[in-house]
Amino acid sequence: MASELHLSPVLSDALVILGAAGIVIPVFARFRITPIIGFILVGMLVGPFGLGRLVFDYPWLQYITITDPQGLEPFAEFGIILLLFTIGLELSFNRLWQLRRMVFGLGALELSISAALIAFVLMAMGQYWTGAMGLGLALALSSTALVLPISGTKSPVGKAALSMLLFEDIAIVPIIFLLGAMAPYAASDGMEGLWYTIWTGALTVIVLMVAGRFLLPRLFAQAARTKSPELFLAASLLVVIVASLATAAVGLSPIVGALLAGLLIAETEYHTEVEGITAPFKGLALGIFLITVGMGVDLGVIAANAWSIAMAVSGVLLVKALVTGAVLRMMGARRGTAVETGIMMSSPSETTLIVLSAAATAQLIQPQTAQFWQIVTAIGLTITPILALLGRKVARHVDAAPAPTEAEEDDDPTSGRAIILGYGRVGQLIADMMKRHDQRFLAIDSDPELAHLARRRKHPLLYADASGPALDRIDLSNASAIILTMDEPVLAARLLRRLRSHYPDIPIIARARDTTHAAELYRAGATEAVPETLESSLQLSEAVLVNIGVPMGHVIASIHEKRDEFREQLMREGQLTRKPKLKTSLADRVATKVETESA
Secondary structure (H helix, E strand, O other): OHHHHHHOHHHHHHHHHHHHHHHHHHHHHHOOOOHHHHHHHHHHHHOOOOHHHHOOOOHHHHHOOOOOHHHHHHHHHHHHHHHHHHHHHHOOHHHHHHOHHHHHHHHHHHHHHHHHHHHHHHHHOOOOHHHHHHHHHHHOOOOHHHHHHHHOOOOHHHHHHHHHHHHHHHHHHHHHHHHHHHOOOOOOOHHHHHHHHHHHHHHHHHHHHHHHHHHHHHHHHHHHHOOOHHHHHHHHHHHHHHHHHHHHHOOOOHHHHHHHHHHHHHOOOOHHHHHHHHHHHHHHHHHHHHHHHHHOOOHHHHHHOHHHHHHHHHHHHHHHHHHHHHHHHHOOOOHHHHHHHHHHOOOOOHHHHHHHHHHHHOOOOOHHHHHHHHHHHHHHHHOHHHHHHHHHHHHHHHOOOOOOOHHHHHHOOOOOOEEEEOOOHHHHHHHHHHHHOOOOEEEEEOOHHHHHHHHHOOOOEEEOOOOOHHHHHOOOOOOOEEEEOOOOHHHHHHHHHHHHHHOOOOOEEEEEOOHHHHHHHHHHOOOEEEEHHHHHHHHHHHHHHHHOOOOHHHHHHHHHHHHHHHHHHHHHOOOOOOOOOOOOOHHHHHHHHHHHHHO
């Protein structure tokens, strides 16, 4: 039984992949290099054109090589599906609607012009026009799997790249049908099949959107109530798989369904938790895809055709970079943004391999031609991170980095908002007061009942565990303040230290149980620590003094003086080594304001 397990191709390949992930990710992270290159290099090393060709001479190599490259393809496709799902989680229907002009304007121009120019060059070199068109459409595509993780989706470069890549993903279906219609043996109903796919696909998307709006909040609310990460993960994967299968069943790409599933979940308050819980699977599956790309690179063929391959790679990169940059400039983008996006988007795509296969199946190009351009595509994918780095450096020289506009800041849900960590009794009261004074805020909590309550009270809430790693995936650098409301002293102090180390300049106001806990929170970096025992005593004193006839203004001023005395006492007792930044002279300001209003 043990020997059979050791000889199992599935087990052997799984161990190679897990071992590659365990080595590549930390080593490349140590040198601050994207692991994308590492996974591709591993694929080249352990694939059939690397050490795999020596297995017959050295059988022990089967334990460190990929013995079944075709068996990895479903996992690679699933990695791309999960990638598009997480991209959908970062978006929303509002953002997508705002990008419609970029998607169907910029995206359509970039794809059509790039494809036409590449096809024209290939026709000039002797390629028949149908094959040249198929190759042009294939090579004009850019890599969603590599570009978006590098560029993000919120920067000017990321928005431009996202717009073009979204259009390319949508255009895959008509491109495949077009190649089939141009085939020498194409059926007469080729265009009818295209129209059938379009209308059934549109109907499927509408059904998924309507059903998702009603079902997903309830599904994730039930999963959240169980407090089971496993059930939450199962619900997330179920949504992705169902949406992908639905779109694939009607002829659309499964990545369309995955993107739609992400968009629908992004409209719920659970999207941050879903993104965090699916991230490890996405990274591993994407690594498998990149390994399969590397396995397609035959160094022997490259060496034999080095000059022609180098010219082909350079020509594709040059045409796409110039077209993308020019179209972006034409649509008003800054020079630096146009240059960086053009260079980063210049390499071919993982979907280029799909279109090349379709073109070869339709007999528009010869198998040898398809293999040549597959190698060109694999090389282009391999150097994409290098192109992104080059584009960033060139953009710095061409144009200074643009300051974020108001529209870009609005894409960040935390920009300019006070962040309330914990939506319990105290957090709800703070949210009410923030809303009453027209101040922007965002609550964060992982209790599904409180999330439902926030939705009913129209309070913005992000479903996430503020005490866990999910908080590290939320950028709070643009927040106006952070308020800690949890009633757990150890957790509050630990969380406050972590927040202060990441955001040294943001005001952090924390709830404390008593004066001793307040002193600990001050030492941890709190701007203000509010002890409940002290505040209840002060409120009781205020009620007594007002009811026996002391003027309200003087009472408020004396209460603030008492708070200042408390802080000074902590300083004297050595429990606090620094003076709090805020409200040190608040009592004087309140007294002055009261006297002015009285006068």
